[in-house]
Amino acid sequence: MITLGSQGKNTFLEAVNLKSGANVLECYQCGKCVSTCPVSQYMDFPPREIMQMIKLGLKEECYMANSHWFCLTCSACSGRCPREIDIPAVMEAVRHLAIEENHINDSKKVKEIRKFHEIFLDMIKRYGRNYELRMMAEFNIRTRNLFKDMHLAPKALLKGKIPLGVKPLKSAKAIKRMYEVAERLEKKK
Amino acid sequence: MKKLTYFPGCSAHGTSEEFDSTLKLVLKTLDVELEDIPDWNCCGATSAHVMTENLAYALPMRNLVLAEKLENTTMGIACASCYQRMKVTKVHMDENPELAKRINTTVVEEGTYKGTVDVKSMLQYFYEDIGIEAIKEKVVKSLAGLKVACYYGCLLTRPKNITNFDSPEYPVSMDQICEALGATATEFDYKTECCGASFSISNTEVVLNLSGQILAMAKESGAHAIVVACPLCQSNLDMRQPDIEKQQGVKYDIPVFYITQLMALAFGNPISQLKFPKHIIPVEGALANIGKVEPGPEKVKKPIKAVEAESEVK
Numbered sequence: 001m002i003t004l005g006s007q008g009k010n011t012f013l014e015a016v017n018l019k020s021g022a023n024v025l026e027c028y029q030c031g032k033c034v035s036t037c038p039v040s041q042y043m044d045f046p047p048r049e050i051m052q053m054i055k056l057g058l059k060e061e062c063y064m065a066n067s068h069w070f071c072l073t074c075s076a077c078s079g080r081c082p083r084e085i086d087i088p089a090v091m092e093a094v095r096h097l098a099i100e101e102n103h104i105n106d107s108k109k110v111k112e113i114r115k116f117h118e119i120f121l122d123m124i125k126r127y128g129r130n131y132e133l134r135m136m137a138e139f140n141i142r143t144r145n146l147f148k149d150m151h152l153a154p155k156a157l158l159k160g161k162i163p164l165g166v167k168p169l170k171s172a173k174a175i176k177r178m179y180e181v182a183e184r185l186e187k188k189k
Numbered sequence: 190m191k192k193l194t195y196f197p198g199c200s201a202h203g204t205s206e207e208f209d210s211t212l213k214l215v216l217k218t219l220d221v222e223l224e225d226i227p228d229w230n231c232c233g234a235t236s237a238h239v240m241t242e243n244l245a246y247a248l249p250m251r252n253l254v255l256a257e258k259l260e261n262t263t264m265g266i267a268c269a270s271c272y273q274r275m276k277v278t279k280v281h282m283d284e285n286p287e288l289a290k291r292i293n294t295t296v297v298e299e300g301t302y303k304g305t306v307d308v309k310s311m312l313q314y315f316y317e318d319i320g321i322e323a324i325k326e327k328v329v330k331s332l333a334g335l336k337v338a339c340y341y342g343c344l345l346t347r348p349k350n351i352t353n354f355d356s357p358e359y360p361v362s363m364d365q366i367c368e369a370l371g372a373t374a375t376e377f378d379y380k381t382e383c384c385g386a387s388f389s390i391s392n393t394e395v396v397l398n399l400s401g402q403i404l405a406m407a408k409e410s411g412a413h414a415i416v417v418a419c420p421l422c423q424s425n426l427d428m429r430q431p432d433i434e435k436q437q438g439v440k441y442d443i444p445v446f447y448i449t450q451l452m453a454l455a456f457g458n459p460i461s462q463l464k465f466p467k468h469i470i471p472v473e474g475a476l477a478n479i480g481k482v483e484p485g486p487e488k489v490k491k492p493i494k495a496v497e498a499e500s501e502v503k
Contacts, residue, residue, distance in 0.1 A: 181295040182241065182295050
């Protein structure tokens with residue numbers, strides 16, 4: 001059995017609190033977040049359990065969970081939390097720490113979610129704006145699922161729902177520079 | 190004539206082109222002139238803040254800095270996701286000047302962030318800056334007979350300390366606008382449930398489940414149509430509806446309008462300008478209800494403050 005405070009300094013808890021601006025220790029495990037969360041059924045550990053795991057310093061287990069990848073940041077939980085803890089910020093802090101330390105859940109679903117976000121950011125880096133058609137195509141190619149959503153394509157394209165091109169920024173260079181500086185800031189921390 | 194800085198967002202040129210164009214029709218009627226942010230960039234949406242903190246602040250900050258160079262003090266944003274990212278960045282930068290200084294190094298060439306521009310969603314702008322009465326005055330074709338479920342999604346009113354607008358649990362601003370147009374807003378409990386948003390492509394199963402529940406509840410509330418103010422909500426509920434129907438074995442056939450499409454319709458714009466053919470679920474069935482009943486006595490909606498006070502008592 002692990003008892004709170006028994007294993008000395010909980011550096012993981014400190015790191016999460018610092019990054020999220022929340023105080024995870026304030027959670028008294030009422031479970032309102034779990035019943036509110038629209039995606040808790042898909043999570044390895046629902047938000048309430050993640051909060052407790054942080055308190056116990058279970059860093060690896062938190063990192064490797066899919067929970068923070070499934071969090072939609074809809075803020076339904078924090079809106080109803082009786083302790084007013086910013087739970088999405090806590091989820092985000094765990095995710096960012098996991099990315100920084102490169103300890104990431106390698107299930108197919110999490111890989112796909114990450115791939116999507118990477119492609120999205122790549123579109124912005126290249127064009128300054130999202131290029132929906134290319135993003136979808138790249139997602140299908142890079143997740144080896146070529147026919148995903150193809151049944152929607154004829155109608156969406158015909159109705160002009162998804163345009164064929166994108167109007168890139170005039171100052172595309174500004175965005176590339178922003179990405180470089182942001183990356184340097186990320187490393188400095 | 191009022192002036193407003195406008196941030197259309199990436200989807201305004203694609204999936205939500207009808208939101209953008211009908212918004213412009215509505216603002217023309219309301220005598221508001223839009224000024225685009227020159228060479229605006231993507232806000233980074235969900236992807237930026239999921240993956241990295243700095244980029245999630247840097248992308249919106251460039252737009253905020255560019256907006257500060259214009260004369261207007263308010264920026265109106267059509268897309269709920271763009272609104273959220275811009276507002277989060279603004280609130281966090283204003284609270285923490287140290288952070289603002291650090292993030293500003295990513296956009297030095299654009300200028301220095303000052304925090305002089307207020308950020309509002311278009312729904313908030315209609316509600317606070319235009320006002321229900323002014324909207325009512327412009328109605329030439331009442332939508333009486335049409336019952337709508339107003340769906341806000343998660344980003345327009347939450348988190349409360351960021352948006353500072355309407356109720357995070359049971360908002361009523363869009364309901365009041367719809368009633369000002371003559372339509373009836375149904376009692377709809379799934380107003381602020383999440384539609385699955387950014388999982389539309391990467392985790393479609395979740396979107397089908399969550400959006401399916403919203404469609405079912407809207408239908409149950411007796412609505413002929415759903416009204417939204419977010420491009421992602423619209424595309425999840427409209428474009429994915431046939432898939433949801435197939436999966437659940439239920440026929441919903443419930444069109445999803447942007448609030449601006451209904452406003453433009455009530456303001457007397459010709460149907461041909463409202464981009465209805467862009468919808469995947471046809472709108473004609475729902476629109477046929479308009480005029481089917483005589484406009485009854487006006488229903489009195491409780492003001493937001495009273496609703497909040499009540500929920501606090503509970």
